[in-house]
Amino acid sequence: MTSQTAPPPVEDERRTPRRQLPRLVVGGRDVTSGVGFVVALVLLVVLAAVTTENFLTEQNLTNLLRQMVTVGLLAYGMLVVILTAGIDLSVGSVVAFSGIVSAGLVADLPIPLALAVGVAAGIGFGLVNGLLIAGFDLAPFVVTLAALTTIRGLAFVYSEVPIAPEDPGFFTLGTALAGPIPVPTLIMIGVFVVGGIFLTRTPAGRAIVAIGGNRETVRLAGISVKKHLVLAYTISGTCAGLAGVILASRVGIAQPSVGVAFELDAIAACVIGGASLAGGRGSVRATLGGVIVLSLINNLLNLHGVQSFWQQVLKGLIIIAVIIVQRRSMGERA
Amino acid sequence: MTLRIRGVRKSFGQVEVLHGIDLLAEKGEVLAVVGANGAGKSTLIKILAGAQPASEGELWLDGERLDLRSPHDAHEAGIRTVYQELTLVPELTVTENLLIGSLPRRAGLIDWAAAHRRAQELLDELGFGAVRATTKAGRLSVARQQMVEIAKALVSEPKVLVLDEPSAVLAGSDLDSLFALVRRLQERGVIVIYISHRLAEVAALANSIVVIRDGTVVATTTPAETDESELIALMAGRRLERIYPDRRPAAGDTVLSVRGLTRAGEFEDVSFELRAGEIVGLFGLVGAGRSELAHCLFGDTRPDGGSVRLDGAELQPDGPRAAIRSGLALVTEDRKRTGIVASMTVRDNIALATMRATMRGPLIDGARQGARVAGMVRRFDIRPAHSAAMRIDRLSGGNQQKAILAKWLLAGPRVLILDEPTRGVDMATRVDIYRTVDELARSGCTVLLISSDLTEVIGATDRVLVMHDGRIAGELDSAGATEDQVLARSIGEAAA
Secondary structure, three states, X not given: OOOOOOOOOOOOOOOOOOOOOOOXXXXXXXXXXXXXXXXXXXXXXXXXXXXXXXXXXXXXXXXXXXXXXXXXXXHHHHHHHHHOOOOOOOHHHHHHHHHHHHHHHOOOOOHHHHHHHHHHXXXXXXXXXXXXXXXXXXXXXXXXXXXXXXXXXXXXXXXXXXXXXXXXXXHHHHHOEEOOEEXXXXXHHHHHHHHHHHHHHOHHHHHHHHHHHOHHHHHHOOOOHHHHHHHHHHHHHHHHHHHHHHHHHHHOOEOOOOOOXXXXXXXXXXXXXXXXXXXXXXXXXXXXXXXXXHHHHHHHHHHOXXXXXXXXXXXXXXXXXXXXXXXXXXXXXX | OEEEEEEEEEEEOOEEEEEEEEEEEEOOOEEEEEOOOOOOHHHHHHHHHOOOOOOEEEEEEOOEEEOOOOHHHHHHHOEEEEOOOOOOOOOOEHHHXXXXXXXXXXXXXXXXXXXXXXXXXXXXXXXXXXXXOOOEHHHOOHHHHHHHHHHHXXXXXXXXXXXXXXXXXXXXXXXXXXXXXXXXXXXXXXXXXXEOOOHHHHHHHOOEEEEXXXXXXXXXXXXXXXXXXXXXXXXXXXXOOOOOOOOOOOOOOEXXXXXXXXXXXOEEEEEEEEEOOOEEEEEEOOOOOHHHHHHHHOOOXXXXXXEEEXXXXXXXXXXXHHHHHHOEXXXXXXXXXXXXXXXXXXXXXXXXXXXXXXXXXXXXXXXXHHHHHHHHHHHHOOOOOOHHHOEHHHOOHHHHHHHHHHHHHHOOOOEEEEEXXXXXXXXXXXXXXXXXXXXXXXXXXXXXXXXXXXXXXXHOOOEEEEEEOOEEEEEEEOOOOOHHHHHHHHOOOOOO
């Protein structure tokens, strides 16, 4: 009698169940089915193709595919964390640390091992973030903000100057092509596919999504909230480590200062993809869509030779515009 | 000055919870409203407070028809309500809490000296001099905070003061101050609507008493004309027609044995046994310690003493996970906060506790999980019928509750603890829930049904345990028990 505020029952019997295609929607609606999203994507592509001569060249498209890898990997990890109602601000610093460590180790270790150590560093940082957040019940924002500065500092401690390994084997991972498609892009797509299956089809993935919806309910259902929070941050750290190693390998030079504000691009990609920062809602496919939109914007501005500070300004405004268009077309709150 | 409530009805969706309430209170009158939990008292209060508009009916005060659409409207009309739940801002001082919005200023800045002085005067005048105006509200005891709440309601000198269970957190001299204050307000001509479970208090304070049951006024009387046992009988009323399955108590083996379970401040020395296939009710008023006991049995909180044995083996309080493995399940009282994951589908919610039951390799076997969930949707008649892919918060409360039950049924519990499973649930869904619980018990599951609904706690069970003030105050056979017997034990009275 006290709490009769439940929403009115939906009695819409005519609505047929949605097609049961394998969806990579993990909570709530799939944003990529939203008209606004498709419109935004098409608009960007048309705009790029019409206003520039170079957009549709093979070289530019390959570049585009390569450049989206970093944000893409970070965005998947960020999505996992955001689904738990958390945030990982440390990923940009992890990119720098993993890159510079693997570049530095090339002198002493076999290349695959040096790269593996870079990724392992990302796993380790993610694990520590997760343990601090879950174990001490600390706010994710605060912990990963502290990690952002700590890890950035560690990257400079490791090497104040950029490291450019001379062994050409170091560039293989970042620059290899499989047919017309860059290998890093395939790795990123692999992460999204496996990651999508993880979030939709495994108990751990479902638990992560559920935690963001209502962690008390999850806990009382006998599922360890802490364990899954640690897992989520470890996944994010792993993605960041991988992104850092691939970036260093692609550019051929690892800088301790790289990756500043990358976390914001990753968050933006998730949000453009309809993820809710309150947790429990987000889509793997739409996040990939968000990554593509962001990369298109970057590419477009580069082709137009827009000065980099103006790029930042325009990018911010475009992100807001995309989100507004998209949410309005979905009829949901922004 | 007269407060008149005429033919007030209130519906939530299809369910009408107040069926035409009539009340009349004159200037300087203390009108007590009594009734069992769920009788409709709180809804009536909310209507008076402007927190929920009435669906039908009229409110008149001082010859004027009131149209209360918000708490602000009620304040404007001179009606102030003090709820059971405290609403003070703990970080602010008592002064700020009392005078917020009307703090005295000097040269544009708040004149703190004058503000504290005014607040203290107000408290002293109300007989709450024990409260210092300069203290932060959060540092006061619950009883003192309650006093500040009352003082806050009186700042604007209301014509009507509604007190919802004001004595629940007060004791001893604090209680005396409250009574003295009510009498003083009475002399000033304020109409006091006094809601309470404590009948002795009602008899001492009230000019007239209104008994509400099932959303209807069943009696209007005065302390002189009635006594406590009559009030209890009026509150409990007669038994409804049988909407409960026929129960034939099974004399199975003892499954759960609780010995001397104690958790400081929540419950004390609780002992009872549950047998296989039994449905045992646990009744108690708000604050008696029922839900706290349920969470402790479920391993969610650690007891300070005592033991819980399941099939003779001691249960370690290692959290919900261990409890579920041992065969316990808990449907919590608060559906929204601890029952559902609102952002997920009905299917995800039903499968939540048993995701690992349908694995194929490292992945969840979608087809098998879907079939299990579909079976539950059919068994419980969860509507709409294709709701498995819908977000659970699009369903009605009753259907959400069915989904939560389905979640736990999939886990195959040996002991199922249900905490207020039918709160806010319509009658048809209730009947479904009772039927399912009965089926479960027949298949050997043991059910502990915690409820503050008297009819339910007797009708749907084999035995009833009654809690009062953190202790088991009695045990009754449901077959012979009457509602007033249960109610009497729950308020600490001897057997009626």
